[in-house]
Amino acid sequence: MKTLLQKLIQAESTPEKGELAAAEVVLESFRQSGIESHIDAWEQNRANVIARVEGVSPSIRGQSLSRACRGDARDTGETQPGLLFACHLDVVSHGEATWTYPPFDAVETDGRIYGRGSTDMKGGTAAAITAIRRIVESNTPLKGDLIFVASAGEETDSCGAERFVSNYGPMPALAGVVIPEPTDFAVVTAHRGMLWLEVSTTGKTAHSSTPHLGVNAITSMHRFLNELDHYEMPIGPHELLGKCSMSVNTIEGGKALNVVPDKCRIGIDFRTLPNQDDQRTIDDLERIFAKLKSDDPHFEATISVIRQVQAMETDRHCDFIKALGAAVGIDKTSAIGFTTDGPSFAKLGAPVVIFGPGKPALCHKPDEYIDICDVGKASEHYKNIILRLLT
Template identity: 50%
Template sequence: MIKLLKNLINAESTPKKGELDAAKTISDFFKKAEIDVNLDSWDQNRANILAHIKSNAKKPALLFLCHLDVVEPGQAQWKFPPFQATEQNGKIYGRGAVDMKAGTAAAAHAIVQIKKSNIPLEGDIFFLATAGEESDSCGIKRFMENHKNIPNLAVVIVPEPTDFEVVTAHGGAFWLEVTTTGKAAHGSTPHLGINAISSAKMILDELENFKSKYLTKGCSLSVNTITGGNTINIVPDSCTIGIDIRTTIDQSHNQIIDNLQQLLNKIKKQNPDFNAEIKVTRDVPALQTDNQSQAVKQFLSTVGAGEPIAVSYCTDGAFVTSLKAPVIIFGPGNPQLCHQTDEYVEIKDCEKAVEHYKNIIMKFLT
């Protein structure tokens, strides 16, 4: 288990490097256990991996849904090298240790141990690890597009870090880029140009009230990036602001676009030189699983957890609701360590996760 986790951390799977090395690491692990595995790669270094253990199919199948990619380590100084897994004081350090290579390795280990036990299964096991979960969700979208005949599922398990709390609902993510265009001019004659940064400021001023006026309770809005201008002595002719909106299950993403476009039209009417366009860069719906479903109750009983909780972050689980199976997020590690410098997971939690996932498989498939 720990060896696989270390190998996954060492297989740098940032947006620049891609997921192919990490996918090969898991593929080799499953192949050694004689488990059917399919590695789907594209664009040189992007990859999904799907492993499958067949059964007599008397019961619905289980799907473990993981992701291979990690975020960049950032500019802060790490005590431990982010892509050289380090074991110290019962912890494994490295980028992706908690988000979510620990859960991925634990699920893979549990599946291999079940396979080696030769216990007869009455339902299939699927293990899917995807590309791009941290960015554009390209991997899960590609999988859903290419796999139209997925069998009936009892439950989808997402081994993200939850500190072993059972999560059945999460927020949506709606990322927008609004680009203003103007007219370049020499810095000494700004009156001859149209300043795109000034146009962007008009939007920022209006966004102060956008959340309270248009978003449902529980949603958030944050302007997190702004880029504009090429050099200090040229009036900028372009400026882009990046908006991160987190949504609840009852907030329509299309309605957000409509309301934002109305806001831009209002500014344009008052300022004829104003021009702006909206681009959606990420669109992940919110997730809500029925806590009263039999699958959720069985899951809670199996892992010995209390009431399910909801979280603000989002997962690839939001893209598989069309499969009509309950989606449950449950895994090792402290979620507050996600994307942090010197990210780590405790070894005892990794081992505990393996046992939990084996028990879940036994509960649902035997």
């Protein structure tokens, strides 16, 4: 498992390099245990990797699992709902900061593996693959299908998860979806969503010695930002997730010190709550534009959506969460601050849980690492979840 994790980190699946090399590492690992698996690749280096162990209906249980895996003894009518493990292959870039150990060397020291993606989420991915391989190697017959996907683009646009959800078929009924993202072994049933908006103001250039001949786009943005300071969120706090938040995180405008700027742009990051209507937020901001324009007809602004991820909320009292909690010996559920591919997988109609090794605080930081013992512990938990739900 440790070697598998190291190979996954060394595959360097950044946005620049794509996921294909990491997908090949996963494929090779499953094939070593004779597990049916394939890569779905596109655009040269983008890739999802998918594996499936078919469940055996009661009528043929007792026959060899490998025969069932080949599909020649399958009786779909009688198998139970399956289980999906949904990982992501991509990592964020290693950034500008200096790392103590090279970010893609997967150096092992002091019981840890250092490297970009060790926590987010190659540790959880290696643990899930290892659990599935051990189940298959032990010839344990499963009552329902066990499916694994490691997808592309979770850190950017969830393209891999969306592709899997709309293209993969036929998908069996699922008891649930487990996302092995780093929660430090908290059973997570909710996270906020994300709405990234870009607001641009436009004006008219002029020589800065005669600013009255132009329309200053930065001044327009300043007026908009003043209004935004008083903006009230369109939704009240959620019992697990707290409030919707808003932060203006980028600003760009002006070309030269002696030119009145005709363009200014800001990026706003809203972290949204379940059932929050993103369009309402956009409409609210457009109402602010209208107010500013009625004060000054030169005011011009537009808004565009850069990224949208829905919030996720699974009923924490449902049978799947209860069974999973019993399998791992944790009865408390919680929420996390970051987003995942969970909302994409929730479209499959099954409850989604996020549960994995690694400390969320290490994600996307220099010197990201994972404790090797946590990866082993996660693998045991995943094995117990599979046994609880599929045997």
